[in-house]
Amino acid sequence: MGLSCAMRALQQTSFDGPRDLRVAEGLGVPVPGADEVLMRVGAAGVNFRDVVMAYGGTAEGVRPPYVAGFEGAGEVVGVGERVRGVEVGEMVVGVGYGAFAEFMTMAAGAVVRVPAGWTAAEALGLVVNWPTAIAALRPLGRIAAGETVLIRAAAGGTGQAAVRAAKHWGARVIATASVGKHEVVRGLGADHVLDARSGDLAAEVLRLTGGEGVDVVLESVGGESFGVGLAVAKRVTGRVVVFGLAGGTAALTNWELVYENQIQVMGLNIGVLAQRAPELFGEVMGELFGLIAAGVAPPGKPTVYDLADGAKALMALESGTTVGKLALVP
Numbered sequence: 382m383g384l385s386c387a388m389r390a391l392q393q394t395s396f397d398g399p400r401d402l403r404v405a406e407g408l409g410v411p412v413p414g415a416d417e418v419l420m421r422v423g424a425a426g427v428n429f430r431d432v433v434m435a436y437g438g439t440a441e442g443v444r445p446p447y448v449a450g451f452e453g454a455g456e457v458v459g460v461g462e463r464v465r466g467v468e469v470g471e472m473v474v475g476v477g478y479g480a481f482a483e484f485m486t487m488a489a490g491a492v493v494r495v496p497a498g499w500t501a502a503e504a505l506g507l508v509v510n511w512p513t514a515i516a517a518l519r520p521l522g523r524i525a526a527g528e529t530v531l532i533r534a535a536a537g538g539t540g541q542a543a544v545r546a547a548k549h550w551g552a553r554v555i556a557t558a559s560v561g562k563h564e565v566v567r568g569l570g571a572d573h574v575l576d577a578r579s580g581d582l583a584a585e586v587l588r589l590t591g592g593e594g595v596d597v598v599l600e601s602v603g604g605e606s607f608g609v610g611l612a613v614a615k616r617v618t619g620r621v622v623v624f625g626l627a628g629g630t631a632a633l634t635n636w637e638l639v640y641e642n643q644i645q646v647m648g649l650n651i652g653v654l655a656q657r658a659p660e661l662f663g664e665v666m667g668e669l670f671g672l673i674a675a676g677v678a679p680p681g682k683p684t685v686y687d688l689a690d691g692a693k694a695l696m697a698l699e700s701g702t703t704v705g706k707l708a709l710v711p
């Protein structure tokens with residue numbers, strides 16, 4: 382293949398969090414399996430899941446030291462013997478293991494071609510943030526024009542995609558974000574932007590909806606404010622899609638569902654959706670290509686860090702202070 386057989390990567394060296402992400406030199410370049418492609422990583426996406434994993438959550442049997450990151454975009458430089466339809470030299474974006482590196486492998490069947498004219502960094506989000514936002518809004522949330530959706534963490538990588546898509550589909554958007562990020566969320570077209578840390582969030586949302594509540598909640602915060610989404614979803618018909626827990630875990634009891642919050646609660650993990658419901662995932666990606674063609678999903682503008690500053694990037698995401706997508710460039 383004419384490739385060097387050693388590479389630079391960012392290894393998670395403990396489960397004490399992102400501060401223990403360290404640059405490692407001279408690691409072996411991974412070898413693609415029969416159904417995999419080898420990518421020269423142009424840019425790697427930083428996701429909240431990377432933070433959770435750095436503490437040992439969702440580790441799926443992986444132990445430190447491991448090459449961190451799972452979302453990458455770049456040039457295909459090798460393909461396994463059973464791979465058809467993806468060629469060496471193509472620019473693709475996808476998910477696999479070890480994205481915070483010069484090279485990574487991923488299943489060929491799940492890669493998406495980088496839209497013509499987009500850079501690797503601009504394509505990040507097309508396989509994680511956008512599909513998650515679309516799945517939450519459409520097949521799960523069943524959002525319809527004229528309905529109201531509450532979008533938490535609306536200035537984040539996933540939240541921004543959700544605001545753009547929901548507005549495109551004719552929904553009224555009530556968004557929450559930290560105060561310093563409100564201009565960004567308004568700029569995306571949100572109808573109302575509320576302070577994510579306000580103690581009166583549920584009351585404010587109910588006031589904005591004449592006491593009725595919202596049709597759909599995109600719930601990715603959890604922790605102490607998990608109850609907000611439950612309290613403001615319309616009784617009986619309101620749908621709450623739970624796909625993140627940036628603020629920590631939270632419980633929901635059967636008593637609450639029967640006597641307090643008579644609502645529809647759904648869990649979403651986009652990786653599991655892609656594996657267990659491939660037809661549905663195909664529909665989600667079809668929606669995404671439509672949004673790209675319509676200019677609703679434009680090339681991303683991630684905040685780019687050098688690979689060596691990966692710990693800084695993950696800690697910034699963990700702190701809750703970032704706006705939009707973050708990327709690492711090897």
Ligand SMILES: NC(=O)c1ccc[n+]([C@@H]2O[C@H](COP(=O)([O-])OP(=O)(O)OC[C@H]3O[C@@H](n4cnc5c(N)ncnc54)[C@H](OP(=O)(O)O)[C@@H]3O)[C@@H](O)[C@H]2O)c1
Nearest residue numbers: 429534537538539558559577601625626627628650651701
């Ligand atoms: N299930 C899935 O398949 C899937 C896929 C993609 C993403 N997600 C989830 O979606 C959420 C957004 O992911 P992302 O990668 O796009 O991240 P992000 O939204 O860019 O960053 C997380 C945001 O959550 C908010 N937040 C609220 N409470 C927080 C706390 N205690 N600590 C840190 N942040 C807090 C912060 O925004 P404000 O302060 O402005 O509210 C923060 O900026 C995450 O929970 C992630 O795990 C899930």
